[in-house]
Amino acid sequence: MPCVTDAEHPRPSLDDPAYRQGVVDLLGLLAAGEYLAFERLVSEASFAPTLGQRLRIATIAIGELGHHRLLRERLEVLGEDPEEVMARFLPPLERWHAMTAPSDWLESLVKAYVGDSIATDFYREIGAVLDEETAALVLEVCSELGQTSVMVEEVRAAIQADPRRAGRLALWGRRLVGEALSQAQSVAAEHDALADLIMSESVASQIDLVELLERLTSAHVARMSALGLDA
Amino acid sequence: MPCVTDAEHPRPSLDDPAYRQGVVDLLGLLAAGEYLAFERLVSEASFAPTLGQRLRIATIAIGELGHHRLLRERLEVLGEDPEEVMARFLPPLERWHAMTAPSDWLESLVKAYVGDSIATDFYREIGAVLDEETAALVLEVCSELGQTSVMVEEVRAAIQADPRRAGRLALWGRRLVGEALSQAQSVAAEHDALADLIMSESVASQIDLVELLERLTSAHVARMSALGLDA
Structure with a gap:
């Protein structure tokens, strides 16, 4: 799905202090997440069978670092200390x-x-209901994600070559999502402003949390299925 | 010391097949080394106490990846398959x-x-005695190295804050160099063309291997001493 905004709904405003704090938390979470995505992609690429594959992953990872910088700069524009905001979201x-x-x-x-x-x-869903400036940044980052789709073919080919891999990788996919949901719950529980942002009237009128989780989950199931895996 | 060439000595030529193979091996070794330096710097930066420090190391690491690309492109210009050449030097x-x-x-x-x-x-020493084109590339990469010197102050401050750290870090420095010498020996033993390059008349007339190792070692000792460590 493309990264688009829904122009029909009114936008929340950064003049609302509670909304603003939620946006700061959201940017901190995303900025810290993009940094770690960079670091871990580079580290985990060392499993690749060839240097060429490692280099391709490294190039995608450096893109994530670029997103990190954009989000970090936005926190500075909002008068925040990016280090301090991001540090709160590093543990989960x-x-x-x-x-x-x-x-x-x-x-x-x-x-x-x-x-x-x-x-x-997640970027696309949340970007669609934020104030215009924040939305523009979130959707800019979103539009550059999805580069890992080149990896799908390699996974599919590996499963076709040895179907016994499917069971283990299906379990792995479930673990990735299960741990993500578990950490997302802890983020929501520990960060009231972020939870309030998602539950706030302006946002909640457009995003039903249960439906959001259902959409994220069903997209995940469809992707796993495209890989030849039961989700 | 700056990265300079010694214009007084005649240069070897890539038209000499034995010299050329040695240069190909050298470029493969350096290119693989720069890729791994990138990957490991990023991974090992995860020990940093703040995201800001991690980001500074990541920026230096991305510089190493740039060197990797330059060296890799040179291998392609020489008609070599960079993957294949680098793969030979990855294990050590x-x-x-x-x-x-x-x-x-x-x-x-x-x-x-x-x-x-x-x-x-090492880049500076070897660059000074290669053919002009290879030397220009090696010295270009060399001139961008040395960015880790910003780290010295932090190590020195940590040792001053707790002098008990000095003994452990001195041992660590010795291990880094000892393992490097050990792997360098295995590279020289397994790669005749590279050993021949360093031992070749055109190169050996300018670099005495024993003196080279002495210079590298004494520079290392001086750096460790500047950190407040016995080498």
Whole structure:
């Protein structure tokens, strides 16, 4: 799905202090997430069988670092200390990566693809209901995500070559999503402003949380199925 | 020391097949080394206490990836398959990184600084005695190395804050160099063309291997001493 905004709904305003704090938290979460995506993609690419493949992943990773810089700069424009805001969101993100450390190249590919795809879906959904400036940034980052789709073909070919891999990778996909939901819950529980942002009237009138999770989940199931995996 | 060439000596020529093969091996070794330097710097930066420090290391690492690309392109210009050439040099380089996996931020800083400095010294020495085109590339990369010197102050401050760290870090410095010498020996033993290049008349007339090792070692000792460490 493309990264588009819905022009029919009124936008919330950064003049609302509660909304603004929620946006700051959201930018901090995304900026920290993009930095870790860069770091872990580079590390986990070391499983790749050839240097050429490692280099392709590194190039995608450097794109994530570019997103990190954009989000960080926006926090500075809002008068925030990016370090301080991001530091609050590092623990759950680091926990997710620690709980989903791949043990081989295929797990590393599936993680990169699943993580990037869920992030793209989330950026698109949340971007559509933010104030215009924040939305423009979030959708700019979103439009550059999805580069891991080149990895799909390699995973599919590996499963066709040895169908026994499908069971293990299906479990792996479930673990990636399960751990993501678990850390997302802890983020929501520990960060009232972010939870309030998502539950706020201006946002909640457009995003039903249950429906959002259903959409993210069904997109994940469709992707796993396209890989030849039961989700 | 600056990266300069010695204009007084005649240059070897790529028309000499044995010299050319040695240059191909050298470029493959350096290109693979720069890729791994990128990957490991990014991974090992995760020990940094703040995201700001991680980001600074990542920026230096991306510079190493730029060097990798330059060296790789040169291999292509020479009609070689960079993947194939680099793959021959990955095992000793990966062994060095595996044997020198830091266990904390200070070890990670010392490794980055020592590794970068020895690489800079080696590039400068070897660059001075190669054919002009290869020398220009090697010295271009060399001139961009040495960015890890910003890390020195942090290590020195950490040792002053707790002098007990000095003993452990001095041992660490010795291990970094010892493992590097050990892997360098295995590279020389397994790659005749590279050994021949360094031992060849045109190169050997200008570089005495024993003196080269002495210079690299004494530069290392001086750097460790500047950090407040016995080498």
